[in-house]
Amino acid sequence: MAAGKKILGLTALLLMLTLWASYFYVFNENRDGQLGGAGDSRAWCGTPPSGEAALLGKDQLTLRITNNLRGEFMLSGSVVVSERTFNRYDLGRNELRLRLEPLQWSYGVTPIFLEQVKVQPLSRNLSATDKSAFAELEPRPIGVQGQVAAFPFDTYRYGYKPVLYYLKGNERIDLRFKNITTQMEMSNTFTPIQKYNRVEYINEKNSMIRDEDYKAYGPHECAFSVERKGSFKVVVLLLLLILCLPLMHVFYRDEPGIDFLATLVGIAVVRTVLVGPVKDFELYNIDFLFGAAILLVGTVSLIKAMKAHSRREMALRSGATSSW
Structure with a gap:
């Protein structure tokens, strides 16, 4: 057996072993349709989540942060205003507003653009014993720091301080809510990791780091790093290795043909499953890997087809010469 065939055989054997090992790893990590534990994609910061504040009619702001496979983040939530706060600030006439003040995401950069979130009109529950008012936040996309193109190694940083306020003429009056909760409810492929100070959140080796950067965030400041789960990265690896099977067939076949079509269909399916059309x-960066696989399979198939055509022509010429 030629050295090239031996290397090809060992590569094929290693590919099959890796495929089966990845398959059993993903199978073991899949628990009730989740990659990993059910709580791995959830986290919170601020006031511990509880329905007690709402039941007692206390001031409470709850933010819910969700995302999808493509790394797009959405914000929603609700606000409960006690009767005392409602009357004190005359929120029946003054529109309640919410702004999100972004935390510093890089040394030497001071965020100046605020995220404005619309609060729906307050609805008073006068029949309840606490006589509180309730309103939903209008769902909207939220800006985060991160590079989507780095899939599946993309990470994102969410860091904000939510502040409720209303306008009194040209003056902005901030409301001091004690109960503010931010709930991270990420999709199955992400894991949120809370950051407790500026050094952990920015995560840069920089000479501009000062002692105050190690100071813990305030009770209403919320910072998270959202990363892909290790098990999801193995799923991506498994799908990429499966795409190598048509390539191995191309090298083994003398006259490959359908392998190129199988590669195109396989890449289209994998790309749609992972990040959509x-x-x-x-x-994404991974798209260039897909493109390289298509070019490689197409090039090898074409070269082998040209060689096979040349052999057939030489055989026809040799046959015609011998008959002559």
Whole structure:
């Protein structure tokens, strides 16, 4: 056996072993349809989540942060205003507003753009014993720091301080809510990791780090790093290795043909499963890997097809010469 065939055989054997090992790892990590534990994609910061404040009619702001496979983040939530606060600030006439003040995400950068979130009109529950008012936040996309194109090694940083306020003429009056909770409810492929100070959140080796950067965030400041689960990265690896099977067939076949079509269909399916169809020609880093696989399979198939055609022509010429 030629050295090239031996290397090809060992590569094929290693590929099959890796495929089966990845498959059993993902199988063991899948628990009730979840990659890992059920709580791995959830976290919170601020006031511990509880329905007690709402039942007692206390001031409470709850933010819910969700996202999808593509790394797009959405914000929603609700606010409960006690009767005392409602009357004190005359929130029946003054529109309640919410702003999110972004935390510093890089040394030497001071965030100046605030995220404005619309609060729906307050609805008073006068029949209840606490006579509190309730309103939902209008769902909207939220800006985070991160690079979507780095999939599946993309990480995101969410860091904000929520502040409720209303306008009195040209003056902005901030409301001091004690119960503010931010709940991170990430999709199955992400894990939120809370950061407790500026050094952990920024995560940069920089000479500009000062002692005050190690100071813990305030009770209403919320900072998270959202990363892909290790088990999801193994799923991506498994799907990429499966795409190598048509390539191995191309090297083994003398006249490959259907392998190129199988590669195209396989890549289209894997790309759609992982990140969905291409939107406005927005390419991820992994798309260039897909493109390289298509070019490699197509090139090898074409070269082998050309060689096979040359052999057939030489055989026809040799046959015609001998008959002559």
